[in-house]
Amino acid sequence: MCIRPGLLGWVAAGALLSAAGLPAQPVTEDDSDALTAEELAEDALTAAILAPWTGDLDGMIKRGYVRIGVGDEPVFFFYDGPEPQGITVDIAREFEKHLRATLGKAAATLTVTLAPITRDRMLDALVDGEVDILAANLTITPARSERVDFGDPTLTGVSEIVVTGPAAPPVATLDDLAATRIHARPSSSYFEHLATLNAARTADGRDPIPVVAADGNLDDADLAELVSAGVLPAIVLDDHKARLYAEIYPDLTLHEDIAVHEGGEIAWAIRKDSPQLKQAINGFQDKAAKGTEIGNILFRRWFGDAERVRNAIAPGEDTKFSETFGIIRTHAEAYDFDPILIAAQGYQESGLDQSVRSRAGAIGIMQVLPATAADPNVAIPDIETADRNVEAGVKYLRFLRDRYFSDPEISDLDQALFAFAAYNAGPRNIAKARKRAAAMELDPNRWFGNVEVAAARTISREPVIYVRNILKYYTCYTIYQTAQNAD
Missing domain, CATH: 3.40.190.10 (Periplasmic binding protein-like II)
Structure with missing residues (x-):
């Protein structure tokens, strides 16, 4: 290259x-969501x-x-x-x-x-x-x-190479990939070139390589992290990106001799x-x-100093999910949330560990502050128990969604994502970020690629990373549930 x-x-x-x-942020906040004259x-x-x-x-x-x-x-x-x-x-x-x-x-x-x-x-x-x-x-x-x-071209000779992690079987040739799965965003050139490769393999009488459409909100970096964590078995990356990611994630294996496309130009x-x-x-x-x-x-x-996303379905971690998912599902369904999304948030908050206590005084799986649980909008006692802790966290999420993000023009998923962001950074901060997104000609009703950009600008990247990690853990649990249902 x-x-x-x-x-x-x-x-x-x-x-x-x-x-x-x-x-979880206090229910009542004094800060204004109004934009300044300069903004x-x-x-x-x-x-x-x-x-x-x-x-x-x-x-x-x-x-x-x-x-x-x-x-x-x-x-x-x-x-x-x-x-x-x-x-x-x-x-x-x-x-x-x-x-x-x-x-x-x-x-x-x-x-x-x-x-x-x-x-x-x-x-x-x-x-x-x-x-x-x-x-x-x-x-x-x-x-x-x-x-x-x-x-x-700014870059020539770019190869789109196979990148595997701990969850992948041994891979020495393209034919070996037929025994695993490659995840790729449908909008990516990787997906396009994998489709071309599979068409040629089918025409030659060879098995196609299983390709799974990755969530379009996950970028190359997110997917590389999930491969390194052992959640996904394999992806395809431009070779120059793959080398940089390998410096950060030693569990990535770069197969520079196995390319789905060569001679690319950027x-x-x-x-x-x-x-x-x-x-x-x-x-x-x-x-x-x-x-x-x-x-x-x-x-x-x-x-350099980033805490890594963990494999939420690794041995031991999957037990936490199995032990808590019944409670999570009960309260998530009662308040009209996707149970797997709530489980993903709980893992982001505490690793689904009810014994966790923060220096700020937050308690349990959902890291609920006693003041939040006692607020009339939540009013859930005994948050020291896992059941009431999850109920308090989910009820607070429902309050955030109904109070701040119930506009019918916002999709159900984005209503949940906005509620997660507000859980982390406070509802008025996210309301201000939505206003800023609209002024930036972004969609104020969509989180990924839109309000998250404005939030990073008006708050910091903290709520951006928080919500994106929930999506990664959601991917973990979705894969786990699919495998469990197939058994």
Whole structure:
């Protein structure tokens, strides 16, 4: 694999952090969810910038800005407070300098702005004129090339290799993969290339490789963490990403000689019929080596001290689930929640351990504060027992959902996710994050890729990591339940 000198010579990576469970937040809060005048002014400007517009670089110079769409992933682009961080931020600054230096006086004040976009909307956002460039580690594929154009590759010779963990059988060849399962997001190039590979295998009379559609809200980093923890047996990753993840997760095994696709190219995407912008991108010849160095530094800084997600269905841990799930199911169903989601939250909070006590005074499986349990909106005594503890935690979740997130335009799943986030960070903080998401032209009714971005900006990444970990543990328990039902 070679890195083209200049454009975006760095490696993007995703969040693998784990937030420790915090006590359920008090029912009554005094902090306001109103946006400040400065936030309102900033968000009004953001809305104006993201208004649909299509055109080439000459039009962008007249408007005064170039909009780059990015994915919200730590190291790549992320918020942990009001200012964006990540490799793309550094690269965007260099691209802005390049444009100003090469386009003359007319571009002396040209600004490059970054806009986080969910991966399922990226191509639509570009084609519809919400952004002008996508810098999101996109592999050039025939399907994508039908809709958009690409600049010169920033990375070439990329192989999509098999990555296994402790749950996988021995794998020496592609044929061995027929005995295991590979998880991949349907929106990924990995899924597309696995489908192509299986079509060829079927035509040759060989068994196809079992491919499981991964939850679209789990990014490459999440899936790598689940493989390392022994929850998932195998995934596919770009080789440059896989090498970085292996530095953080020693239980990953990289099969660099087993590729489902080779010779891949990664590039910035632009709208078709944008020759001026394409020329400017291809001429951007700065910071390639530094970009790679920055990527490694940020990667280690982000993941170095992170608590890892555990395998919630490992021997011993699965016993905790079996012993507590009856209680959890009773109260989850009584308050209209998915029992497996509640079990996942309980594992995030305490490891499903009723004996856990926090320094803040939170108690038990759901880490409920006595003041929360005593509040009239909850009013559950004896939270020192597992049964009443779970009931108090779930009843509080139901209160949060009904009071703050009952809008019928919010899906049942997102109502639960918002309630989890509020359980961790407080309901008014999440209400404010929803307002900020709307002002950022994100969907205030969706958590993943939308309100979680605003929450990281207005609060911190703590509630983001908390909810994402619940999704990972939900994946653990879903796999466990499926296996149990099959026996």
